[in-house]
Amino acid sequence: MKRPDQRTVCVFAGSSLGARPGYRDAAKTLGQRLVTRGFDVVYGGGKIGLMGTLADTVLADGGRVTGVIPRHLVHQEIVHQDLTELHVVETMHERKALMSDLADCFIALPGGLGTLDELFEVLTWAQLGLHVKPCGLLNIDHFFDRVVSVIDHAVDEQFVASGYRKKMIVTSEVDRLLDRLSIGIT
Numbered sequence: 001m002k003r004p005d006q007r008t009v010c011v012f013a014g015s016s017l018g019a020r021p022g023y024r025d026a027a028k029t030l031g032q033r034l035v036t037r038g039f040d041v042v043y044g045g046g047k048i049g050l051m052g053t054l055a056d057t058v059l060a061d062g063g064r065v066t067g068v069i070p071r072h073l074v075h076q077e078i079v080h081q082d083l084t085e086l087h088v089v090e091t092m093h094e095r096k097a098l099m100s101d102l103a104d105c106f107i108a109l110p111g112g113l114g115t116l117d118e119l120f121e122v123l124t125w126a127q128l129g130l131h132v133k134p135c136g137l138l139n140i141d142h143f144f145d146r147v148v149s150v151i152d153h154a155v156d157e158q159f160v161a162s163g164y165r166k167k168m169i170v171t172s173e174v175d176r177l178l179d180r181l182s183i184g185i186t
Helices: 021-036 049-060 092-102 113-127 145-156 162-166 174-184
Strands: 007-012 039-043 065-070 085-089 105-108 135-138 168-171
Touching (some): 007 092, 007 113, 021 039, 021 049, 021 174, 039 049, 092 113, 105 113, 105 174, 113 162, 135 174, 145 162, 168 174
Parallel strands (some): 065 085, 105 135
């Protein structure tokens, strides 16, 4: 049962560490700051890549981490075994829905297709009015610049209303991102 004062951030992150050390450093910094600010974390449940770095950092600093992982990934032995709570679901769709249900806001760290899929799904759900939770991109080393450019192009071409773009928080600074997300949590 969720405490009345509990805030949970859903973090989408790569199952790889990526090409730049700054990505791993950002995942650690984000994890530390989330614990300091009293956020619980829900994420994809993996022990590898930026996902694992984030979870390990939050846990080491005394924070709470909930993982949500599809059963087929548990059998591939990438599941983090030391989480506060772990939900094993049947499909990726169930994973995304449960992570969204458990979260008050979303943050995307650098990642691959899965991270981008999760990010675009929650942005789409917000556009459809299925939630009003704030969504931020931690734009480390300009990782998300091209993604944001594509969204801006879609706005310019009138496929996305500018109001939805304005709701997406994009910054390379962890504290600034958390400040802005905290304002948007209802």
